Amino acid sequence: MHVGDSRFYVFRQGSLTQVTTDQTMAQLLVEENRITSDEARSHPYSQLLDQSVGGPLCEPVTGSIKIKRGDLLLHTTDGLHDALSEQEIIERLAAWDTSLEDKAESLLRAALHAGGKDNITLVLTQLGS
DSSP, rough: BTTOOEEEEEEEEEEEEESOOOOOOOHHHHTTSSHHHHHHHHOOOGGOOOOOOOOOOOBBOOOOOOOOOOOOOEEEEEHHTSOOOOHHHHHHHHHHTOOHHHHHHHHHHHHHHTTTOOOOOEEEEOOOO
């Protein structure tokens, strides 16, 4: 289930897939091809939510995905994914010689260093290999 601008990603074999779609006015502009995804990260409407928990017209999006052994599952708030590019996230998740905890710490430190302007929360889980 998903509402708002927190995101759920699957990292599989070096590829990061964003499963959820932000429910923001900036995302609507992306869908209308008026701005790019990169521009949406810093657009003034990126913080203007179309839906939120407790909002008057909250209709959560539901669905399911197939995950495989070895997949990394990443749930983030906008303080992390707005501060880091997809490539920066991939580089930290792809570090094979680091633990799950170290990957999460690396993402957090990078977002803080990049000046994350909102709360920075992440949950990182790996399906056993």
